[in-house]
Amino acid sequence: MIKFSNVAIAVITATSLSLPAVSATKDGSNKVGKPIISSKIVGGEEATQGDYPWMTALVTVSTEVDTTLTVGTDIIGSNAFSNGVSGDATAEIASCGLGGEVCTEVQDKICLIERGEFNFSTKAQNCEEGGGIGAIIYNNESGPLSSGTLGDDFAGTIPVIGISQEDGQALLDRVGEIASISVAATENLVQDSSCGASYLGNGWVLTASHCVDSEASASLKVNIGEYDLRDGAENAVDIERIYLHPDYNDSTLDSDIALLKLTQNVEAATVTVANKTQTESFENAASLTTAIGWGGRTGYEPGEGPTSDFPSILHQVNTNLMTNEVCAQTLATSYGEEDPALAGITERMICADVPDGGKATCQGDSGGPLLVQEGNEWIQVGITSWGSGCAAKGYPSVYARISAFEDWRLATMTGITLLNAKTFPTIRVGQSTTQTLTLINNSNSAQTIDLTTSGTTDIVLNSAACQTIEANASCDVTATYTPTQAEEVSLDITITAGDTSVKTYGASVNGRALIEATDVQTAFASLGTTASWYTGGNNAWMVNTEGHVESGDINDSQYALLETTITETGTLTFEWFVSSEANEDDPEAPYDALYLVVNGQLIDFISGEVPFTEKSVDLTEETNLVQWIYEKDGSTSAFEDKGALRNVSFASDTPVTPPPVEPPPPVEPPQPRSSGGSFGISALLLLPLLWMRRRFK
Structure with a gap:
């Protein structure tokens, strides 16, 4: 399964163990029932600025020093080193090999040095000691030299920049030509998008759970109304709390939906979300859809990839909805399976495709909206989730079906919900373990709370601290698991508010024990x-x-x-x-x-x-x-x-x-593979089963 994001394989942060991708497929990506990698727009076009004012980017924001490198009339991409100095230099290029010793024949020249064996600071200092007035360090493996440091103790005074291996090797053939390099004195605020999202208003953002299910999510910000990632980083807003759907399954990508509560309300246009009736009508009519995002634009067959060519400008692509029955049959046939049930399409998903392939979301588009236009209104029916390959014929893109989560979405945004409910660690009969759940009241009034349970007696809930909860406040509930026999057990928790008009959404906690x-x-x-x-x-x-x-x-x-x-x-x-x-x-x-x-x-x-x-x-x-x-x-x-x-x-x-x-x-462990299925190693040991489906993140 491909989760649609910027990375080839979305990484699950584990506290202890990452087993190999046991869910790989025979062709490396598309075995039935496996997760995938993330996605982007393939076969589409640039969107028109202003058409999607509620489009949102999940971004990391950092500072960057501007650099330039010009050789003749060619402008070559470059990056600065941290702890470097600002400055400009124009001179002949001279080769200095690996720069492990003081460079020779570089007096008043710019040193061209290969990465490897020695510290960057040593290379730069050996250039300067040899009389060089600037240094270009190129990567020793394919791709740009996009990060590096000269160290806190760097005492050099010449500008130093990094470039790709490909550009560095090309410059070896241009030794003796005049180059100009520049390292700016000030830093700029820049952003990098990992996923898309859409703005619901009142400080709430809708995205995919797999975009925000790791510890790295703590560094994410939200940029509402984004179009060109090259500017606007200063507009990014902090996230106060992440709400993963309680049934989200990080292996099958079922219930792949999340809500983000921002630290502040943002006055911006909001997207309209489809209800169940609208969604079914669009689906049965095979309605034209539009997906938008900043994902990769290079398609590939399952087992190949990953994608590439990530744009800075928002892109869009048109495909058509298909019923889940047709989607499951199409995928099963492509997987070489007779049973459509093995395709992994659930009632909480929705699919879109074009018969001949060539158009789809891909890595980097995860979390973004799948839209249907009705008159002058855009209506969101799905959230970009996963696919096998990108834009491959016979492999529809799969989205979270938003209308399937209406009760949870409304209860989370305006009512009372439970966070952190998950599977207990697997323990031995007779042992005991406790986890803390968070009860959150997002309604506009204080509420008395009644928590009722059904299911196993091996899990005991203590909600004494949550008998009353103020508006926009939270409290902790503890659940203690003491298994009496080796079996899979579950405790369902129902929330009732004093004001019965306040929407609530409960959760389940699960456990499994070992016997001697x-x-x-x-x-x-x-x-x-x-x-x-x-x-x-x-x-x-x-x-x-x-x-x-x-x-x-x-x-x-x-x-x-x-x-x-x-x-x-x-x-x-x-x-x-x-x-x-x-x-x-x-x-x-x-x-x-x-x-x-x-x-x-x-x-x-x-x-x-x-x-x-x-x-x-x-x-x-x-x-x-x-x-x-x-x-x-x-x-x-x-x-x-x-x-x-x-x-x-x-x-x-x-x-x-x-x-x-x-x-x-x-x-x-993380959440079980499904609300009622087996726990598997992935649930037991945080196994990242991410090979068949690719997350479009």
């Missing part, structure tokens, strides 16, 4: 420690008739986990086996695999047909949580479809075994 695997402990008695073994997930590990320990039967998008805690330093040795669907095109992005994780860090994995092979790993902590996880992707089984272990042993570094201690706290 006594048969596994018996099989691995040779381990030589007092460690206990635990298993769980969608099925348990068990001892087979040959005395090996193997993963239980699981279905697509499920996992089976086996873990133990070793409270010593030393070397763990075992033999492991797997018989699974492999990704022959990209072995580092397996489909189904057996993973080894130690203390939350991925150590290794095996996939395909791998006979029992010995593996050793050094355990360096006083307490080591060791996990083996067999996980399947969203479709297809191959071979025996399982992992197995045997001959597990441990050699301690010390003759004395420390007393047992509690295992380290489990890694906190």
Whole structure:
């Protein structure tokens, strides 16, 4: 799945573990049920300034020093180094290699130096000591030299600029020609867009959840009414709070919608949002749509890419809506699947396409609006979310269907909602863990609150601090999970306000526990420690008739986990086996695999047909949580479809075994893959499954 953003693969920030992209597809991107990369406008054109006054850019704002480089009549792109000095220089170009020693034959010339081996400051100083009056440092790998520092202690006095590898190598053939370089004395405020959005008014912005679901979102600002990214950075507004939809699934990109509350109200035009009736009417009529954004303009087939050619000017492209049934069938056919249900299109999504391809959103357009024009009014029906490839024939672009989220949107903007409700860390039966949820009142009056629950009794809610909540205020609710058996559980939370006219939207919290695997402990008695073994997930590990320990039967998008805690330093040795669907095109992005994780860090994995092979790993902590996880992707089984272990042993570094201690706290997972589906490794360990669909971010 491609989430439509500026990056080739949207990164999920994890507190501990990032496994390889196990959701990759056989062609590298488009396997059914996998996430994708982000998108931009392909096959479109520049928008007319003023046509979309509510169009919004999610931006990062920074300062930049202006530089210039001219050789003859050619103007070459360049960048400044931080901690450099301002100045101008015009002189012949002289080559100084890597600049590791004082440059020779550069008196009163501009030094051309390759990046590598030595600090930038050393290169610049060696140019100046040789008599150079300016320095050009070019990259040693493809692309521009867009960032670099000369260091806080740089004492040079000559201007220094950076350029791309391609431009630097071209200048090697122009040594002796006259060049002019300039580094400005003052900094300018600049912005870089990562996603689009639309303005709803009263300080509220609508975008895609995958645009704002990482820690990096803390640095984002919002620029309303943006058109040309090259100016207007000073207009960017801070975000006060991010509201991800509680059912947002960062793997399937279901419920990919978010609201942003700004720190101030902005007086600007607002977009009209389609209701359910309008959306269905437009969809059934295959209405002409317009998508807008600053995404890449280079299309590519699934498995290829990424895109390129990102514009500064807002672009637009026209496609046509299609029903979800047609969209799912089209994608399934392109994926080589018979069942349209495997295409990953839910009732909370909407699709648009042109039959011959060549026009679509792409990386960088994520979060932007999909629009239908009715008379003189633009109506937003979707939010750019994901696609396979960009503008490829047979692969429609997929958007979040805004009308499916009307209750949540209105309750969030004008009523009472819960934030932070998520899946608990996977823990062992008998343990306990607590998470804090935030109740927010965005209505214009104080409210008495009644929280009621249904579902499991293993999760207990404490809402004593939230019996009354002031207008535009928040309070904390705690949820404590103490599993009594190894099963997936859920607690649904309903909010009732004292004023029943105030809209509310509740949430669910979920948990899954591991049970002690006594048969596994018996099989691995040779381990030589007092460690206990635990298993769980969608099925348990068990001892087979040959005395090996193997993963239980699981279905697509499920996992089976086996873990133990070793409270010593030393070397763990075992033999492991797997018989699974492999990704022959990209072995580092397996489909189904057996993973080894130690203390939350991925150590290794095996996939395909791998006979029992010995593996050793050094355990360096006083307490080591060791996990083996067999996980399947969203479709297809191959071979025996399982992992197995045997001959597990441990050699301690010390003759004395420390007393047992509690295992380290489990890694906190993100939202489950879906509100009612399996948790999978991605939910358990923050696995970024981002290879089939590409996020248009």
